[in-house]
Amino acid sequence: MYSKEKKAYLKKEYEVTKENGKEIDRKLVAEKTVQESQNKIVAVGTKVMVAQVSRGNNTVAANGKEMYVEATAYTAYCNGCSGKTATGINLRSNPDVKVIAVDPRIIPLGTKVWVEGYGYAVAGDVGGAIKGDKIDVFMPTKEQAFRFGRKKVKIRILN
Numbered sequence: 001m002y003s004k005e006k007k008a009y010l011k012k013e014y015e016v017t018k019e020n021g022k023e024i025d026r027k028l029v030a031e032k033t034v035q036e037s038q039n040k041i042v043a044v045g046t047k048v049m050v051a052q053v054s055r056g057n058n059t060v061a062a063n064g065k066e067m068y069v070e071a072t073a074y075t076a077y078c079n080g081c082s083g084k085t086a087t088g089i090n091l092r093s094n095p096d097v098k099v100i101a102v103d104p105r106i107i108p109l110g111t112k113v114w115v116e117g118y119g120y121a122v123a124g125d126v127g128g129a130i131k132g133d134k135i136d137v138f139m140p141t142k143e144q145a146f147r148f149g150r151k152k153v154k155i156r157i158l159n
Contacts, residue, residue: 009033009034009035010031010032010033010034011030011031011032011033011034012028012030012031013028013029013030013031014026014027014028014029015027015029064156064157064158065156065157066154066155066156066157067133067154067155068133068152068153068154068155069133069134069135069152069153069155070133070134070135070150070151070152071115071117071118071134071135071136071137071148071150071151071152071153072134072135072136072137072148072149072150073136073137073138073139073144073145073146073148073149074101074127074136074137074138074139074145075091075138075139075140075141075142075144075145076091076092076095076138076140077092077141077142078142085099085101085124085125086101086109086124086125086126087109087110087124087125089124089125091138095140096140097138098118098119098120098121098122098137098138099121099122099123099124099125099137099138100113100115100118100121100122100123100124100125100135100136100137100138101123101124101125101126101127101130101135101136101138102123102125102126102130102135103126103130103131103132103134104123104126106132106133107123107135107157108123109123109124109126110122110123110124111123111157111158111159112157112158112159113155113156113157113158114155114156114158115135115137115153115155116153116154116155117151117153118137118153120158121137121138125138135155
């Protein structure tokens with residue numbers, strides 16, 4: 001589920017009548033749209049997801065567990081990429097959203113996480129090379145993705 005916010009900027013002109021320095025009347029005489037509203041995702045995921053727990057070592061229960069994973073970065077502008085995640089988030093329209101790609105057998109889609117060096121994110125995507133204790137963090141540009149590189153990071157499951 002997405003929380004969307006629309007903001008438009010209006011310029012309003014009023015005719016103000018004052019008597020003895022105090023405003024006694026105000027009439028709207030003109031209104032002009034300065035900037036049109038645009039859809040923007042301000043929050044991702046409000047549904048509580050229940051983690052499925054198996055008996056494997058790497059399976060993460062939704063209890064604040066910490067683990068180390070190998071992290072790489074990806075962007076919405078790679079060859080063959082649609083820019084949409086497995087959960088439907090449009091990364092090209094929302095470049096500031098924090099999303100990670102996970103193996104859903106290890107971290108269920110929709111899980112909120114904290115990733116060392118990246119911040120708070122939602123597990124909202126999957127990837128062909130993301131198996132086991134690996135994640136991909138979304139970066140708005142290829143340059144940022146290359147700069148992130150490949151590293152071992154600590155993650156904490158938040159829900």
